Amino acid sequence: MSAKGLGINSKLVHGGYHPDATGAVNVPIYQSSTFAFRDAAHGATLFAGKEKGYIYTRIGNPTIAAFEESVASLENGAGGIATSSGLGAVNTLYMALLGQGAHMVSTAAVYGPSRGLMEKHFARFGAEASFVDTSDLENLRRAMRPATRLVYVESPSNPAMQVTDIQGAAAIAHAHGSLLAVDNTFASPYLQRPLDLGADVVLHSITKFINGHADVVGGVLVAKDAGVHARLRDVMVTTGCNMDPHQAYLVIRGLKTLGLRVERAQQSALVIARWLESHPKIQSVRYIGLPSHPQHELAKRQMSGFGSMIGFELTGGLEAGRIVMDRVRLATLAVSLGGVETLIEHPASMTHAAMSKAAREAAGFTDGLVRYSVGIEDVEDLIADLDQALSAIP
Ligand code: LCS
Numbered sequence: 001m002s003a004k005g006l007g008i009n010s011k012l013v014h015g016g017y018h019p020d021a022t023g024a025v026n027v028p029i030y031q032s033s034t035f036a037f038r039d040a041a042h043g044a045t046l047f048a049g050k051e052k053g054y055i056y057t058r059i060g061n062p063t064i065a066a067f068e069e070s071v072a073s074l075e076n077g078a079g080g081i082a083t084s085s086g087l088g089a090v091n092t093l094y095m096a097l098l099g100q101g102a103h104m105v106s107t108a109a110v111y112g113p114s115r116g117l118m119e120k121h122f123a124r125f126g127a128e129a130s131f132v133d134t135s136d137l138e139n140l141r142r143a144m145r146p147a148t149r150l151v152y153v154e155s156p157s158n159p160a161m162q163v164t165d166i167q168g169a170a171a172i173a174h175a176h177g178s179l180l181a182v183d184n185t186f187a188s189p190y191l192q193r194p195l196d197l198g199a200d201v202v203l204h205s206i207t208k209f210i211n212g213h214a215d216v217v218g219g220v221l222v223a224k225d226a227g228v229h230a231r232l233r234d235v236m237v238t239t240g241c242n243m244d245p246h247q248a249y250l251v252i253r254g255l256k257t258l259g260l261r262v263e264r265a266q267q268s269a270l271v272i273a274r275w276l277e278s279h280p281k282i283q284s285v286r287y288i289g290l291p292s293h294p295q296h297e298l299a300k301r302q303m304s305g306f307g308s309m310i311g312f313e314l315t316g317g318l319e320a321g322r323i324v325m326d327r328v329r330l331a332t333l334a335v336s337l338g339g340v341e342t343l344i345e346h347p348a349s350m351t352h353a354a355m356s357k358a359a360r361e362a363a364g365f366t367d368g369l370v371r372y373s374v375g376i377e378d379v380e381d382l383i384a385d386l387d388q389a390l391s392a393i394p
Contacts, residue, residue: 077229081229081233098149108134112352188307262308265375282390287309331386337371
């Protein structure tokens, strides 16, 4: 059925599903690398690549297409492109929209490897980028150049939890003849729909909230416009960073409960953030749902909820961070985020270790920052776990 006009939870359950001849209630896994070209002898319409039909799974596959259609409908875009990983989606975005001599402006606090990909690799082919704090749009305005083709913001950003005004960023990008892409991984389409706010492309690491069960790595891009969608798809297909059908099947399954998971986790996150804020061993808490967050009002305007990612700084700095991470029992010490299980990590030594200390500080986070991805466990248990870990700090 068409998902048009449905509410978001109905879209999550039914989006992208078109019953096949068996009546299967779930999208089957079409585990096939290639598809027969049908001909009149087999009683089908003639198909030799000229009519609609599947050819080869790198180019397209029914299970993957169901996932792409579902996310495109959630994000209100013209079409989706599923990729092997979130970084595969970032690579596709850069390669499709930048070229030799082209310039990009991006969030300084963007996910580390999204920055590394540009600085280490695209720079070798003559593309340039400026990384600025896009939570202040003046910085973005100043960084724009005649050659700027892409503005790429991550909001909320990982791990600094900075929020960028998407509508404002779209106005600046478009006034300079550039496109705006938004990494919407932290919010998920359940809480934020950048294309409705003026962005041209939205990107997710579906490894996080969209899949939600820490068992798949993947990415997706959604374009507002069919022309941009076609440019992105061409790069995905020719660079071969497609998703595979089994991966797509698992993600479709995870996606159905996105609303339930996000609602539950963000409810607990607010309770935990408030508890942390009043704890004597905590110096500061970064949770966009707290009025103390510098972009709390902006987040309220452009998101329908605050999500479940919390950053906190311990008064004891790096050493206290080590103690807490050694002592937590229910929260798992691991990179990644957005799953049903609560994860804790230390960006300076784990996800963002490749950045210099200066770059980390310029990106808005210190060595004492701890990132906490709230899962769907009982909030009382999560607080008891944090409490016993914090009490170990001398
Ligand atoms: N964008 C954001 C905001 C991310 O957090 C990540 C991964 C990516 C893109 C890349 O996606 P991937 O290729 O991993 O699917 N973030 C991670 C993190 O914070 N810890 O481990 C991975």
